Amino acid sequence: MELPFAESWKIKMVEPIRRSTREEREHWLAEAHYNVFQLKAEQVYIDLLTDSGTGAMSDRQWAELMLGDESYAGATSFYKLEAVIKRLFGMKYVIPTHQGRAAENVLFSYLVKEGNVIPGNAHFDTTKGHIESRHAVAVDVTTADARNTQLEVPFKGNVDLDKLEKVLKENAGNVPFMVLTVTNNTVGGQPVSMANIKSTCALCHRYGVPVVMDSARFAENAYFIKVREEGYAGKTIKEITAEMYADADAMTMSAKKDGVVNMGGFIGLKNKEWYEGAKLFCIPFEGYVTYGGMNGRDMNALAQGLDENTEFDMLHTRIHQVAYLASKLDEYGIPYQRPAGGHAIFVDADRVLDRIPKEEFPAQTLTCELYLEAGIRACEIGYMLADRDPVTRENRFGGLDLVRLCIPRRVYTDNHMDVIAAAMKNVYDRRESITRGVAIEWEAPLMRHFTVQLKRL
Ligand code: F0G
Numbered sequence: 020m021e022l023p024f025a026e027s028w029k030i031k032m033v034e035p036i037r038r039s040t041r042e043e044r045e046h047w048l049a050e051a052h053y054n055v056f057q058l059k060a061e062q063v064y065i066d067l068l069t070d071s072g073t074g075a076m077s078d079r080q081w082a083e084l085m086l087g088d089e090s091y092a093g094a095t096s097f098y099k100l101e102a103v104i105k106r107l108f109g110m111k112y113v114i115p116t117h118q119g120r121a122a123e124n125v126l127f128s129y130l131v132k133e134g135n136v137i138p139g140n141a142h143f144d145t146t147k148g149h150i151e152s153r154h155a156v157a158v159d160v161t162t163a164d165a166r167n168t169q170l171e172v173p174f175k176g177n178v179d180l181d182k183l184e185k186v187l188k189e190n191a192g193n194v195p196f197m198v199l200t201v202t203n204n205t206v207g208g209q210p211v212s213m214a215n216i217k218s219t220c221a222l223c224h225r226y227g228v229p230v231v232m233d234s235a236r237f238a239e240n241a242y243f244i245k246v247r248e249e250g251y252a253g254k255t256i257k258e259i260t261a262e263m264y265a266d267a268d269a270m271t272m273s274a275k276k277d278g279v280v281n282m283g284g285f286i287g288l289k290n291k292e293w294y295e296g297a298k299l300f301c302i303p304f305e306g307y308v309t310y311g312g313m314n315g316r317d318m319n320a321l322a323q324g325l326d327e328n329t330e331f332d333m334l335h336t337r338i339h340q341v342a343y344l345a346s347k348l349d350e351y352g353i354p355y356q357r358p359a360g361g362h363a364i365f366v367d368a369d370r371v372l373d374r375i376p377k378e379e380f381p382a383q384t385l386t387c388e389l390y391l392e393a394g395i396r397a398c399e400i401g402y403m404l405a406d407r408d409p410v411t412r413e414n415r416f417g418g419l420d421l422v423r424l425c426i427p428r429r430v431y432t433d434n435h436m437d438v439i440a441a442a443m444k445n446v447y448d449r450r451e452s453i454t455r456g457v458a459i460e461w462e463a464p465l466m467r468h469f470t471v472q473l474k475r476l
């Protein structure tokens with residue numbers, strides 16, 4: 020008999036979690052103004068809000084914490100981290116930051132000027148925020164494939180090269196860089212193919228435009244290249260990673276994802292001029308350049324995390340779990356962005372709650388229903404997150420309206436996946452009875468989804 024697949028690790032430490040009653044959850048959610056970001060974590064049974072900073076570190080990472088060098092300047096921990104980043108990505112210059120958005124803040128402070136245009140294969144919200152707050156324009160050049168959740172294509176995160184070329188042509192001289200996000204979080208944790216990465220870099224370079232890789236989930240992207248793209252099955256994740264970054268000019272990294280640390284990030288650069296420019300913003304915003312926003316011990320843990328999370332078995336364990344959850348949803352007929360992504364399943368709320376109009380935020384409503392059903396905290400990646408157009412102030416209803424079931428790394432077991440799928444099924448089975456959504460009572464002018472206050476209609 021062929022032995023079944025199992026995790027490539029065993030568990031050394033556990034943390035209790037608690038179930039609650041529906042009555043408790045009704046009360047807590049009302050107190051949170053129907054915004055799950057406002058819940059206390061202890062009011063949550065299974066937390067799928069994000070895979071960012073929520074992973075479980077390995078015994079080797081915890082051991083590295085003890086070896087951290089907390090020197091203000093020139094700490095050994097910095098050089099350890101720098102060496103891993105040079106080896107994996109070929110980035111000559113490294114600036115540590117406290118997380119991904121801080122890397123964006125430092126680099127974009129140097130690079131982005133008012134009126135600039137910055138294309139990307141679906142910018143993440145903080146990336147878009149850092150562009151728009153500098154009065155520049157973030158243009159999405161995502162493939163049309165990504166808009167159809169039921170279309171099963173292997174690299175739905177790809178850049179539409181025609182759309183990109185049009186932006187580069189029409190804005191010649193006004194595009195400081197292009198952002199290539201791997202995997203593409205916004206469209207469902209979907210990967211970008213190696214062929215598309217290379218073509219994107221070649222096209223941008225033809226127009227004299229550098230490429231910045233938003234690298235939060237680069238290792239998951241490398242895994243998908245290995246298992247889905249012709250010619251890569253025999254290569255290691257580390258070899259594929261090196262090839263992904265061979266033509267890129269720079270990277271911003273939220274280390275809280277594929278670095279498997281609870282906090283951290285960095286900028287990687289190939290060009291000395293950019294390094295010198297970004298450094299000037301690192302010192303006042305983050306800290307001196309050999310620690311930026313990080314403790315020495317955290318740089319050590321990150322160096323170890325990057326190394327071990329670029330091993331096939333680690334990634335296979337993770338992506339297998341996400342695929343397992345997807346297979347349960349398939350069994351129950353629940354529509355999600357196909358195929359299953361690297362870090363999450365994105366349920367197509369527009370299709371589930373098709374009686375609720377856009378103006379009443381179907382995905383936000385489904386997020387509330389899932390919490391009420393089983394204490395599971397998911398995250399709306401839809402019309403609430405899309406926010407308002409900075410000029411017209413109209414809601415941006417043009418994109419997808421999804422509920423992200425985001426799986427932390429090495430935290431939950433497949434039994435938890437069974438609970439999540441069953442809870443989703445229960446909500447799905449009573450979807451006809453959910454006919455009204457939510458309305459906004461108060462919202463912030465930027466990144467409203469974190470603090471928005473809602474009422475149930
Ligand atoms: N880029 C991508 C693709 C991201 O997914 C994130 C964060 C960031 C940049 C910003 O990094 O949080 O370290 O400042 N994504 C998290 C998420 C928050 O839940 O998807 P950060």
